[in-house]
Amino acid sequence: MSQTKSPYAENADLPALRRIGAQVRERLAANPAVYKVPTDKAELFAVGDFMSAEECTKMRALIDAVAKPSYVFDVDYSEGYRTSYSGDVDPNDPFIRKISRRIDDLLGIDPEFGETIQGQRYMPGQEFQPHCDWFHYGTSYWDMEMARGGQRSFTTMVFLNEVEAGGTTDFVELDIAIEPKPGVLLIWNNAKPDGHTNLDTLHAGRPVITGCKYVITKWYRTKTWT
Numbered sequence: 001m002s003q004t005k006s007p008y009a010e011n012a013d014l015p016a017l018r019r020i021g022a023q024v025r026e027r028l029a030a031n032p033a034v035y036k037v038p039t040d041k042a043e044l045f046a047v048g049d050f051m052s053a054e055e056c057t058k059m060r061a062l063i064d065a066v067a068k069p070s071y072v073f074d075v076d077y078s079e080g081y082r083t084s085y086s087g088d089v090d091p092n093d094p095f096i097r098k099i100s101r102r103i104d105d106l107l108g109i110d111p112e113f114g115e116t117i118q119g120q121r122y123m124p125g126q127e128f129q130p131h132c133d134w135f136h137y138g139t140s141y142w143d144m145e146m147a148r149g150g151q152r153s154f155t156t157m158v159f160l161n162e163v164e165a166g167g168t169t170d171f172v173e174l175d176i177a178i179e180p181k182p183g184v185l186l187i188w189n190n191a192k193p194d195g196h197t198n199l200d201t202l203h204a205g206r207p208v209i210t211g212c213k214y215v216i217t218k219w220y221r222t223k224t225w226t
């Protein structure tokens with residue numbers, strides 16, 4: 001491939017990923033509401049009742065208002081890789097700010113590092129095929145993403161409703177399938193404790209079979225996200 005060399009080295013964010021990982025690990029361990037999902041291969045946590053039923057209902061309506069066919073870096077919607085509908089909910093809406101701050105406080109990451117909350121809706125047959133949330137070195141979007149906040153450190157995701165059948169979030173390398181339960185927050189570190197990106201965080205939003213599925217996702221970077 002004849003590509004000009006990226007000004008951003010593959011492991012430039014390694015010290016930051018290591019530092020953020022240590023900080024969040026310590027903070028979550030001290031919080032009795034946080035459940036550590038048992039696996040040695042990744043740092044994966046869950047919190048029940050992170051959002052109330054009322055908040056979930058309100059959030060689903062906001063997602064319906066902004067949802068458009070999902071976009072994936074490098075891949076077209078028509079290829080079937082990510083067939084859900086998604087959109088950025090208004091970051092200035094007081095309700096969104098409240099939920100966003102609640103996630104920031106739980107993790108203790110600088111709020112400036114957080115991306116805008118994204119809403120996502122899956123109808124029957126829609127899915128998000130296995131992927132990792134961290135950015136891949138050598139891709140067309142690498143330089144742009146490095147310049148606007150650096151590598152992704154943590155992913156946070158809240159399930160907003162019960163799904164009749166299908167729609168689990170599967171961590172395919174960990175043999176873990178998480179069933180959507182309204183108000184449950186999932187958190188995982190996209191890096192290993194040593195700061196290297198963790199391949200075992202590979203995950204998928206499995207196809208919804210019956211019903212529909214709503215989630216919000218918020219990612220954190222290693223620097224101020226712009």
Ligand SMILES: O=C(O)CCC(=O)C(=O)O
Pocket residue numbers: 120128133167168169170203204205206215217
């Ligand atoms: O919907 C899911 O279960 C997974 C969503 C996801 O992986 C993402 O938005 O990056």
Ligand SMILES: [Fe+2]
Pocket residue numbers: 131132133203
């Ligand atoms: Fe993901």
